[in-house]
Amino acid sequence: MSDISTPTFSDEITAEVASQKTHAGLSQVERDHAERDAYAGRKEVALGINARFFVSVGNLSLGAWKSCKGLSVTFESEPLYEGGNYESPAAMLAKQLKYNTITLQRAMHPVDSAAVQKWLKDRARSWMHQWWDINDQVWPGDTMAITLGDSSMHAVATWNLNGVYPSKWSGPEMDAMGSGAVALETLELVHKGFLM
Template identity: 35%
Template sequence: MADPTADAAVAVCFAVKIDGQDMGAFTSCDGLSFEVQVEQREEGGNNAFIHQLPGRVRYTNIKLTRPVTQESNRLAAWFATMTYPIKRTQAEIRAMTADGKTVATWGLTGVIPVKWQGPSMSAESPKVASETLEIAHHGFLNTG
């Protein structure tokens, strides 16, 4: 019997490209999901089931986090092009293993930056400075 975990790999970083430009690697990626809103309709004389009608698809915002590095300048340059007018772009997120092998790839369409949060720094409690990028999108692209 085949081992279902044989192809499973632990992703240690997430490489991000926006409009083909490499934005570097992130250590955390949260929010790769979508939900179809379902509307329920009851039909008179039909007691066997309630109709489940698909509605709009809702894509959650994606949050990417990493330590601040020189790659952070690439984000700043991208933000500078997005101030006005804001234009939607395409992005790609690749889950990577420690040896650089791509585990999975997600393409995104209609991407805009929603929020960037820089590091909180204090001399009293030194720790790694990190940044978080939050993006919104219109959906997933077929990357296969």
């Protein structure tokens, strides 16, 4: 008979309460370090695979993509110098957060590509008719989630983009005399950011 028992739900609750008591007197940084060390002690650590990610907008899944470029933010600043001090700035003045255009690309897919076309048609209607919400405010854009998965497709990280608008969609370049390469679609998106 094996001495190893499967932990029950009550065991997990007891462990969570004990963990909270252990970390009760710690600062946020100390708690973060303790959680990281506990996670690092596990046998299986989920690492993100850059070839495994999927995209959804609102409740609509746009499926998996081949590549995602432009997922970055720049903290723009301006140095402030004091008179007579020529070595280093006295302070850095915060200016704007600058988000790049997101570019998604993948092979055409009968279900996922149709979902993209549905979303684009909805956005085209609101774009042409300047859709307004019930408070007479201009439509604020969609919320989009880009989720990075591990080797088992479990979520490792998610970026929630706010105020998402389609910027450009490009279909495949078709050529009957070509090499028979995979037909690709490209979707470019502008957004208001993922940190706010």
